[in-house]
Amino acid sequence: GAGVSQTPSNKVTEKGKYVELRCDPISGHTALYWYRQSLGQGPEFLIYFQGTGAADDSGLPNDRFFAVRPEGSVSTLKIQRTERGDSAVYLCASSQDRGVEQYFGPGTRLTVT
């Protein structure tokens, strides 16, 4: 079956602009996660959804970051007033349920100029 998909694969934006990154999880997976990976580092947790609700958003760096999953499937990560420090690869993952094996998408490379 299809894996986790993310769009766009690359996004270049100017400082101060708003961006949306989309994640389509594996069909039937109730848990969805966003991570961020900076160059030379491992991914870092941002937020976890169980169904439609954000069960843990403790990894979001500040209030410019927000994510939604309105129908319990597709999720959108929204970043307002982008800063150059937001440049990174944003990874989405899903799992059948909480606490089991996570599967990652190919990521969106965000560059803020």
Next chain:
Amino acid sequence: GIQVEQSPPDLILQEGANSTLRCNFSDSVNNLQWFHQNPWGQLINLFYIPSGTKQNGRLSATTVATERYSLLYISSSQTTDSGVYFCAVPPIGSNYKLTFGKGTLLTVNP
């Protein structure tokens, strides 16, 4: 939070050689995942291994949860094995929040 250390940070092999990658973690865990990040950035699942030993072709992994470490063995390495290998664990209280090590960069030369 939980700390994850991977060693070695870099490893260069000739095709056909064997290698062992290590992952140490600072606290008790209920699960552990090994990933291979290929040169295009895709994280590929290798093992979901909270404890014990698993094998998949030329790769195998062992986790000794009581001693807080896991090992990934790669035998008869191929150039396509090149990339970064990550282990990731979640803390017991938040069993979904994967904490990654910094990875081992493996280069396999022909």
